[in-house]
Amino acid sequence: MQSAIRLGSMLRERKFDTEADFCASACLYAFLGGVRRSTVGDNPRIGIHRFYRSQAASNPTMKQFTGVDMDSTQRLMAGLLFYSPRMGVDLRLIALSIDAGPSEMRWLEKGELELLHVTYEPGRWTDWRVVTPKNSQGVLAISETQDKTRSMQLLCSQGRVLFSVIDENGDAEWLRQCRDSRNSHRLFGADIPSSKVEVLSNPSGIVFQLPQKAIVVSTPAIFAFDNDDYPMACKDIEGRYFGTMAGFQRMWKLAIGNCVD
Structure with a gap:
């Protein structure tokens, strides 16, 4: 031993x-x-x-x-x-x-x-789960990488449906550039105006305000390499923000089921 x-x-x-x-x-x-x-x-x-x-x-x-x-x-x-x-x-x-x-x-x-992290891949996204955030009503659906440096979150807050991607080692300027490269962004079957997208700096991240209607249960990936809507400079060629579908369909219903039409 x-x-x-x-x-x-x-x-x-x-x-x-x-x-x-x-x-x-x-x-x-x-x-x-x-x-x-x-x-x-x-x-x-x-x-x-x-x-x-x-x-x-x-x-x-x-x-x-x-x-x-x-x-x-x-x-x-x-x-x-x-x-x-x-x-x-x-x-x-x-x-x-x-x-x-x-x-x-x-x-x-x-x-x-x-x-138990016996098997461990730092950048691998874990299955979606729901948690109850402090000082907030409702529940939060979240998936994060095993090293916990990146996370995706889906939350209904004060009547708004928010989808966010947080990256502790990310580049806020790159995210801002990609947000501003289009007038709207296609996510979960909805076109989200850039005015409804906020870029965070510390830690870096991006927050999309989704419309209050039933979202399409599709990949949570943003700026995906196979997404022709974005210029090459704004494509996530490293797959940092691809995310996972594991558990997503069930967890989003728990998190925002009462906030969408």
Whole structure:
């Protein structure tokens, strides 16, 4: 286990990525060292279990642990609790190890791998969900990249339906240029006048005020590369603002269903 942690730390220090189709036990902790972590194949198997000594596994009821053993166990657990969040992984992963004993394995499902950041792609957009923002009525539908530097939000606020894209590392001047390149912008089946589009500076972002009518559940992408409405200088060739449709149809109804005709 300690060797796996050292290997994972070395991978992170050298900024390597990791991928696996089968990785269990100590292998998992080495895998976590990757800056980008992905699975391959149609049925990847990533597993975790409680750590143990081989003697304890063969005779679990035998009294065989000394004070030194207990100390080593606590040190190892402390190491895991320090290492996992340093790699950007949710500590609930460690808790899941309790599900599997010495001769078992707790295989992680795809959703768990993503939720706990075992698999991690900084720029990948997460499924849409709804949250209740502070000091605001109603709910907010939101999707964000795994590194949380970019987000898309859909909200009904004071009778206005707002769709915003926030980018902590974005270029507000570029967004302003793209807003002003057209008199109107096609989004969710509606033509939105540029006068109803606001560009933010800190952090950078763009906010579209949608008409109060049923929106078309289509891609939330803005300035998409395949959108012929915009000049080449205003096309998102890197796919930063493509977003995801996962969960969008259900979440937008929860967020703005009562605000549109």
